[in-house]
Amino acid sequence: MAPTPPASLGELFRSLGLTLTIRPAEDDEDEEAWACTLTRPDGKTYEVDSVSFFDADQDSGDEWTVEPSPSRVLSVLAGGDVEAEDAGGEAAAAETEAAARAFLGDEAYALLLALDEEGVE
Numbered sequence: 651m652a653p654t655p656p657a658s659l660g661e662l663f664r665s666l667g668l669t670l671t672i673r674p675a676e677d678d679e680d681e682e683a684w685a686c687t688l689t690r691p692d693g694k695t696y697e698v699d700s701v702s703f704f705d706a707d708q709d710s711g712d713e714w715t716v717e718p719s720p721s722r723v724l725s726v727l728a729g730g731d732v733e734a735e736d737a738g739g740e741a742a743a744a745e746t747e748a749a750a751r752a753f754l755g756d757e758a759y760a761l762l763l764a765l766d767e768e769g770v771e
Contacts, residue, residue: 655761658770659721666758667691672718675700682715686723688753696753701726721771727754728766 656662663670668688675683686698703722704713716722727750751759 656765659724659762659765660719660771662758662761662765663720663724666754668720670718670720670723684718686718686726688723688727690753694753696727696749698723698726719771724762725766725771727759728762 656665668690671687671689672684675685680700680702682702683700684698684702685700688696688698701718701723703716703718705716706713750762754762
């Protein structure tokens with residue numbers, strides 16, 4: 651019987667055997683930023699230099715900073731953090747996508763995009 655594919659970003663993270671290391675980002679402009687390193691079982695790494703995560707109250711709209719989690723960091727890989735309107739943004743977004751696809755593999759990257767689109771952490 652074939653194994654059931656991961657049904658959430660957290661399950662995908664575990665199924666790939668990834669580990670996550672977080673530390674405060676060396677970003678003087680954003681004290682709430684984190685640097686994140688994803689590591690595969692074979693030792694290959696994927697670095698996110700600076701990223702911030704927020705949760706929001708649905709009723710009030712209030713936001714607060716939260717720490718990175720495996721599912722949040724994988725979501726960054728799915729969507730990238732590059733604004734397409736910025737100068738060179740489209741090329742940077744394509745480069746980010748290619749790096750994430752190379753790190754995860756085509757099948758896992760496609761599943762990541764589907765799970766992220768569904769919003770299943």
